[in-house]
Amino acid sequence: MNPFKDFFIDFQRCIGCKACMAACAECDTHRGTPMIQVEQVDPARSPQTVPMVCMHCKNPTCANSCPADAIKKDENGIVHSSLKPRCIACRNCELSCPFGVPIVKDDIQLMQKCDMCFDRTSVGKKPMCATVCPTGALFYGTHEEIQQLRPNSKPVNRWRFGKQKVETRVYVMVPHDVDEMVVDSPEFGQTGAGSILDSERDSGREFL
Amino acid sequence: MLANFWLRALHWGAVRNGAIGTALLALLIVVGSRNLQDFDWALAGYAFASLFAVFGIIYRYSVWLTKPPTRKYWRRGWELLWQGKSTALVLLSRAIVSRLVLQNFILRRGTVRYIAHMLILSGCALAAAVTFPLVFGWLHFEQGALGPDPTYEVVFFGMKVQEIPLQGVFSWAIFHALIISSFLVIPGVAIALFRRMTDHGEIAIQRFTQDLMPLILLFAIAFSGLLLWVSYEFLDGYFYSVLAQFHAITVIGTLLYMPFGKLFHIFQRPASIGVALYKALNAAKEQAVCPVTHQPFAPKMQTEDLKGVLSELRFDYSPDQPGRCHWNEISPKGRRLLIGAAHSRVRKGAFD
Numbered sequence: 001m002n003p004f005k006d007f008f009i010d011f012q013r014c015i016g017c018k019a020c021m022a023a024c025a026e027c028d029t030h031r032g033t034p035m036i037q038v039e040q041v042d043p044a045r046s047p048q049t050v051p052m053v054c055m056h057c058k059n060p061t062c063a064n065s066c067p068a069d070a071i072k073k074d075e076n077g078i079v080h081s082s083l084k085p086r087c088i089a090c091r092n093c094e095l096s097c098p099f100g101v102p103i104v105k106d107d108i109q110l111m112q113k114c115d116m117c118f119d120r121t122s123v124g125k126k127p128m129c130a131t132v133c134p135t136g137a138l139f140y141g142t143h144e145e146i147q148q149l150r151p152n153s154k155p156v157n158r159w160r161f162g163k164q165k166v167e168t169r170v171y172v173m174v175p176h177d178v179d180e181m182v183v184d185s186p187e188f189g190q191t192g193a194g195s196i197l198d199s200e201r202d203s204g205r206e207f208l
Numbered sequence: 209m210l211a212n213f214w215l216r217a218l219h220w221g222a223v224r225n226g227a228i229g230t231a232l233l234a235l236l237i238v239v240g241s242r243n244l245q246d247f248d249w250a251l252a253g254y255a256f257a258s259l260f261a262v263f264g265i266i267y268r269y270s271v272w273l274t275k276p277p278t279r280k281y282w283r284r285g286w287e288l289l290w291q292g293k294s295t296a297l298v299l300l301s302r303a304i305v306s307r308l309v310l311q312n313f314i315l316r317r318g319t320v321r322y323i324a325h326m327l328i329l330s331g332c333a334l335a336a337a338v339t340f341p342l343v344f345g346w347l348h349f350e351q352g353a354l355g356p357d358p359t360y361e362v363v364f365f366g367m368k369v370q371e372i373p374l375q376g377v378f379s380w381a382i383f384h385a386l387i388i389s390s391f392l393v394i395p396g397v398a399i400a401l402f403r404r405m406t407d408h409g410e411i412a413i414q415r416f417t418q419d420l421m422p423l424i425l426l427f428a429i430a431f432s433g434l435l436l437w438v439s440y441e442f443l444d445g446y447f448y449s450v451l452a453q454f455h456a457i458t459v460i461g462t463l464l465y466m467p468f469g470k471l472f473h474i475f476q477r478p479a480s481i482g483v484a485l486y487k488a489l490n491a492a493k494e495q496a497v498c499p500v501t502h503q504p505f506a507p508k509m510q511t512e513d514l515k516g517v518l519s520e521l522r523f524d525y526s527p528d529q530p531g532r533c534h535w536n537e538i539s540p541k542g543r544r545l546l547i548g549a550a551h552s553r554v555r556k557g558a559f560d
Contacts, residue, residue: 011551028408039541041548050548064521065514067277067483068476080413084317085473088480090487092277095506095514098525099547100540106487109313109480119412161535163524174554183543183550185533186499 003124004076007116008146008155009053010173013137016040016049020129020138027128028119029081035103035114036129036138051137053129054079054101054114055159056169062093062102062113071111077169078118082111098161098183146173156181222270229266230259233344241345242366253456254343257463264467265475272476276520280513285482288489296485303484308477320403327396328426335389338382387437393430397423422470428458486510499533500542511536 021034041048060079063071070086071093073079089109093102102113117127130140139146155171158180172181241247272278289296306312315322341347352359358374372379400423404410432455439448490507497504515536525535
């Protein structure tokens, strides 16, 4: 029986406690380094934080752009950290990942990233981050479970960055009227994520 | 049907390169062994396995170099070496010492891992340096001076290069080089296997064919080689012929496995010095500045090269509206921030 379930992320539920980061570092395959990254989007204007795990793309840009064939996706759809004998720390993966996930460590010539706590999920346990998240921003389970928990949201795994469409193994929770997460890049001359929030506010949309 | 599939799947440029490499080695074997006069036919199996390994390694290497990201770094590496001249040569020398000779990045990954790796590496390098010239008939020993201080003559490529005393530390080391290499490889493999049996992180992700098989093969070669020595040195050749055949099978099996498995990194890894050069020379050049964080995050050359590579790979992260940035011009942190902003937008700033 396949021990893997699905991962659901709801950025808006994150309160920035960083318990996920502390727990992530405990994972055996992460060796003391948190692979989840929690960002404050615009601390001067909003308390919003973003916990970013690997979305485990179905056609991973990181693996395709790796010159050393060091990044592999397994039969369960998990995209792993780079293979130790092959990784040359060129940073192609870091710079090509649309989600900004891989962490390249030049001193050890290695790319490390969220592997959905493979040592745990491969034996039917939850990833560390989902185990400790107090708000359910990071949830690991079945579609039935998440639908029961969040009846007003639905999971989506289709993204668009500019012209590029990306399908992921990890789902993001969105309102029912959204079928695809569209992430716009900033206009030339626009300054910082804060100004993007401003432009949304100016356009009349409600914003936290 | 199946034959047609294989014919279509073959990379004919790589087949050509592999064939040229194999033919060159075959020619060198003939020339180096003086028209096979010095070729030891008892070692023919090893020689044929080596020829196959050379074909496989060159084939895979050639296919690997056709991948757009690999090809880009390969070409850039040579370009930068040519343009950088003396600075590039200094950087290249440093990279060779740190990445290929000392491999100190593995030490930083872990001391035990480093000890295991260096024991295996030095043992295999020593064994290869002795075995291949012997197998190819390039190296053999002839009787030198007789008398109270007898000598051996070392013949390499048909030329006498040195005369060594039959008794002495030097000749002992040469004639026992493979024994020494066994004593390096076996503890190295033992440490590596111990790590793989006790480290929970390794246990979770390791694969038998990728991670354990190479260690088992190296152990089989080193241990059977050591038993051969024990047999002829201490047991009057007891069980020698069976052991010799088993040893040959392990070596030939490893040579055949080499192009396909983990051991291929031996040939891939040296290419990393081109990337070291790329990064070092670009550090002082123009950097790409993220429009979200306003911080420089990568050499401009790399972000531009990556755009081209991704385009070749049929990824298109260019903006779908005029006046907006290409996704590759945004730093990883900036991307995470924009994703957060985008999600906030669809959620209208609330959560449910």
